[in-house]
Amino acid sequence: MMIWQASARARWTLIAAVAGSVLLIGLTVLALRPDREPPPLAFAEPWSPPSAAEPATFPAEPADPSVLPISPQSTAPASATGTRPPATRRPTTRPPAPTTRPTTPPPAAPNLSLRGDGEADGSTKAEGRSFKDVRDGSLSTFWSPVGVTGEVSIKWPVPVTVSRIRIREAPGGGRIGAWQVRNHDTNAVLAAGSGAGTITFTPVSLRKITFVIRGADGTPRVAEYETFAR
Template identity: 40%
Template sequence: MQYGKSIRLSVLATALAFCAAAHANNLAITGPGAGADGSSKASGTSYGDIKDANLQTYWQPSGNNGQRVSVKWSSAVSANQVVLREQGNNITGWRLVNNDNGAVLASGSSIGSSKTVNFNAVSTKKLNLDILSASAAPRIAEFEVYLNTDGGNPTDPTEPGPVTSCAASPQGYASLNGGTTGGSGSNAVTVTVSTGAQLVAALQDRDLNRPLTIRVNGTITPGNSGGVSKFDIKDMDNVSIIGVGNNALFDGIGIKIWRANNIIIRNLKIRYVNIGDKDAISIEGPARNIWIDHNEVYNRLNVDKDFYDELISGKKDIDNVTTSYNYLHDSWKTSLWGSSDSDNYNRRITFHHNHWHKVNSRLPLFRFGQGHIYNNYYNDMQETGINSRMGAVIRIENNVFENAKNPIVSFYSNAIGYWDTRGNSFTDVTWQENPGSGIIAGPNVQATAVLNLPYSFNLLPTNQVKAHVLANAGVNKCSF
């Protein structure tokens, strides 16, 4: 299938239809006859820019105070939540008003990069954002409107706030479905191992009625692992494998999570895996609630690209996975989710605060399902970066890309994937269009979909991401 620039003009409607069915339904775009208006129109801006799912465009009035911008519909909609996004932090006073009856639904002193406003459901044909005061002419990038039906929980409550790198529980999709606790619990068993054979025994001999934490204190090699080619966490639940300090190295042998749920992998170094599945960490479904956190995983680039396989990968029926604070480097094929274009499960994966360095491609490669990639630091990306393929929808926000080629693409599938891009930074980036392979997101990166999220999370400002990730990603950063 050949792709051209014209595809970019048509993918938004298709992607929005997909996202609405999956979870998101931004009424500012999808509501009946949705439109926007305002009290003034500054040069070079448009009222419509507040509802186009593109954070790079905005509405800016001519003055600071007493301004108004609205979202309106041809017939009434029901709504109980608004997400406001400002470029900068100029607003010092605002209120949200139901224009139909003048009722004030909410008010506040600031908006910033993301403000979620929840209120009792109303039926309305027009919502007003009144800008009461601002330090300078504000730039409103988005005015999203939702009807949240998730039992009263906020649909997409993104808030700037403190980010804790050594958290006891995950953010992202692994926080759903009761959360991911691994081998912790009141009746949990803890075992410390220093060889691969001891690790195999700890998994095989475990009491399936009790959570298990295996602490690794030593170098695990194929030679001390009793003949296995990988470590199977298979047909079991509630397991953690956690490294002790800086002492846990898996040298030439990897871990496979297979038909298992509620699994945590933390604080391990894993490298040079070319036996077994040739993945450092792989997940094969059915599997739920997996947290891969604070690991260092790497191969070599001075070998053939097929000598090793993935650093972290997943396939088949998996869901509720978070990969966080990992240092992933020196890899040809880095992170694959969905083994083929027919592996069409609705996987939901979060990637946050990872450091991707000296990597060739698949950062990640994502087929089908929904991904959330936020606050990651990418540098030295050699071929392609995030590859949204075959119907996938990925929300990509507040990431830093440096010295990178084609950081966001949809390549090498018979059907394209989509992206919801917000607040990313691109430095020394090369975009190279290849219509025979697919489409690229840049150089004028714009969203082709809207993906709302069923969980809350704290989002670092983009200008803080690089320093935070460099200081906190990888092993021996926390006391586990």
Template identity: 55%
Template sequence: MRPIAKRLVGVGATVALIAGIGGVALTSAHAETGGPEGFAAQNGGTTGGADGQTVSASTGTEIHAALCDRASSDTPIVIEVEGTINHGNTSKVSGDSCNTADDKIELKEISNVTLVGVGDGALFDELGIHLRDSSNIIIQNVHVRNVKKSGSPTSNGGDAIGMESNVRNVWVDHATLEASGGESAGYDGLFDLKNNTQYVTLSYSILRNSGRGGLIGSSNSDTTNGFTTFHHNRYENIDSRTPLLRAGTAHSYNNHYVGLTKSGINSRVDAEIQVDHNYFQDSRDVLGTFYTDHLGYWEVNDNIYDNVTWSSDDSDNHPAGPNPTSTTSVDIPYEFELDEANCVPDIVAGTAGANTGLQVSNGSCAPQDSSPEPTTDPTVPPNGDNLSIGAGSDGSTKASGTSFRNVRDGDMDTYWSPTSSTGRISIKWDTDTTVTTINIRETPNTEGTIESWQVVNHDNGDILAVGTGAGPINVPATTLTKINFVITTSNGTPQIAEFETFSE
């Protein structure tokens, strides 16, 4: 397939290329840049709250209030969420432009909305996100965990993200959806589409630790769903349903499936799915028709099956393996760009999930010659006065014996460490300050510990830069009162001696 021309949507969209992680060429996109690939780009496209007002929310009630305060139910809006959203801070809000409920984030009977996590992240804890009778919705950079259908507390029928009843054009991107067990522990699906839900893309997301990954169609009679794309996602430690399809058309490409214990893609009731360049690993029955004799169909192209076991064909189980071949030809109406299957694990590990910098693959298994130079060059120190001296500092956590203030004291013998391999350290000022360069200096005995990172404008959640390794980092000239350096991966416990900031 030839490359796709990316379309920028949203307010203040910026795109920056970086050298990749683990030899993989990646692209970093600010919230709402690029737009979706796949079926969410069909049927008129999915732009969410582009060109609408941007509001901030730190509670579920504030999310509902933002929806209800609009002039109408289709007035575009971008809701930037930071903090933990749970039952204790989520209440029903009434208004002419909304229809909300206490026990879930309710995107009901609305359109033209973007819900995006910013800053230190958006965690929906035991609280699901529900879409009903809605269209043109973007959900991006959110973490949803432990949503229950039984036990306490319950929310959204046990679905992390659930869509039902005449839903159209939804893009869920860079999400982390997880449970802590299966149906017997009170959980249901992580990503369910029911009752006439169409034109949906799930991309660059992690689905893990659940009995059920998700479904398209709630029963054999629920056959009006479909046109769904799954790409660059990681399904990990899932019993089944990655997804379960009842009728409709779907497309799965460049996903990494690992630890599927019972079955994987389950195409039933005349469903059709095209399965391209995926990597299936340490799993069982990753593709076929299971638990029914009402067959579905698949087209397979250049997938890798690494330590996959297959059951025997019988009256209720029809696995595609051990040597999967196509049983139909699927008509995919859009152009798409495929990474080679053998590099999918690395690409997905470096891009998928919430709070990973909204990085995406550029379709190449190695950095391309046209990629810009890396944003760090430890051989060229920044010029000018270090603005961190005399400023303030804070962070996410601090290990025993370390201090936030150590990163701004000009002393390489003192340092800050998080309590784990990841964390945030910030420099802050009492007045607006313009920053063009930062310099992250590790202690000499821990140089090379920091792997991947983000630089974030704490004031509005904008991601200013992403990359790998410590050292000088150029950012767009930005006026702010607080700047975050967020360590997203490392090979040990980082020790940052100095977080220097400059304005050139």
């Protein structure tokens, strides 16, 4: 009898222990179960580049009140009052443009044969010709010697310096061949050659200069006998 009572007590104890464990597990499950289902996971849409019509925009960074904005026209540091000095432009140095000044030709040397105190003479002259025709400034009048040779001179009452003469022939006459230029005061030969035109020589001071025609292919005609200091 006593053995039966002890076994019954043990069974009830085991049943109570099992029931308590089940109750504890149930309460634990109820405590751990969430009140609502978790929201579904959201996945980001795939990225696509912005189109030309809709330029991409980026969020503006918050402005720092301690940093002053920089003007695009000036990078000079701000002054103590918060204002920036005006931008200074570096001066550009260009080489001066070359200037071309018009050159004025030197004045023509005066023809000393036309001086008021000048005169002309010579060795011979053809009929109707005059020595003064070689210093009248006209090419339509001329002096001719008798034949193909002769002398014609320009003279002044005082010494003058001469370094160049020009013999200008009139049309229709014989061409001058060989010639000499002489200082009539000393009879020194200043130059010699062939053919009329401009003749230069060392400057000389004299009162009379003579042009000697030593030959021609016909009777020569000297329209002007010009003399120059340079």
